Amino acid sequence: MAIEAHKCNQPGCKGFVVFENADFDLKDIPLDDKYSCYAFNRPHCSECDKEFLVIPHYIVIDVKDKDLGDWEQIDSACITAVERRQKQIKFECETDPRKRIEMYIERCGYTYSVADILQGYKEKMDHGYVSYTMKDCISKLENEIKQILVCEQV
Numbered sequence: 001m002a003i004e005a006h007k008c009n010q011p012g013c014k015g016f017v018v019f020e021n022a023d024f025d026l027k028d029i030p031l032d033d034k035y036s037c038y039a040f041n042r043p044h045c046s047e048c049d050k051e052f053l054v055i056p057h058y059i060v061i062d063v064k065d066k067d068l069g070d071w072e073q074i075d076s077a078c079i080t081a082v083e084r085r086q087k088q089i090k091f092e093c094e095t096d097p098r099k100r101i102e103m104y105i106e107r108c109g110y111t112y113s114v115a116d117i118l119q120g121y122k123e124k125m126d127h128g129y130v131s132y133t134m135k136d137c138i139s140k141l142e143n144e145i146k147q148i149l150v151c152e153q154v
C-alpha cells in the first residue's frame with residue numbers, strides 16, 4: 001500500500017491531494033465518465049476540495065544503471081525547438097555554399113535571393129549602402145559568399 005500526496009495548486013491553498021496508488025492496474029485503466037478519459041482516481045484537495053484526476057502518463061528517463069537504481073527524468077521540450085535544431089543540423093551538414101545561403105535566408109525569414117546577397121556583398125565592398133538585414137546576411141555568410149565569388153572568377 002502506498003500513499004501519494006501532491007501539493008494542491010489552488011492559489012492560497014495549503015492542502016494536499018492524497019490518494020492510495022496500490023490498486024492501480026495498468027492493464028485495466030477505468031474510464032472516468034465525468035471527463036471521458038482514462039483515469040485511475042478522482043481525488044480532492046484535503047482543504048479546498050478542488051478535484052483532480054490521476055491519469056496514466058509516460059515519462060522519458062535516462063537510465064544510469066541497469067537495475068534502474070539511478071535514473072533521471074528529462075525535461076520536455078516544445079516541437080518548435082526540435083524543428084529549429086533540425087534546421088541548424090541540416091545547415092551545418094550542407095557543403096554547397098549556395099544552399100547554405102538559401103537556408104540562412106529562409107531561417108531568418110528574409111526575402112533575398114542568393115544573387116541579392118552576392119550583389120549586396122559587392123556593394124558593401126564598394127562602401128555602398130546596405131540595409132541592416134543585408135549586413136546581417138553578409139556577416140553570417142561571408143565564407144559562403146567568398147566561396148561562390150572565387151568559383152565565379154575561375
Ligand SMILES: [Zn+2]
Pocket residue numbers: 008009010013014015016045046047048049050
Ligand atoms: Zn486545495
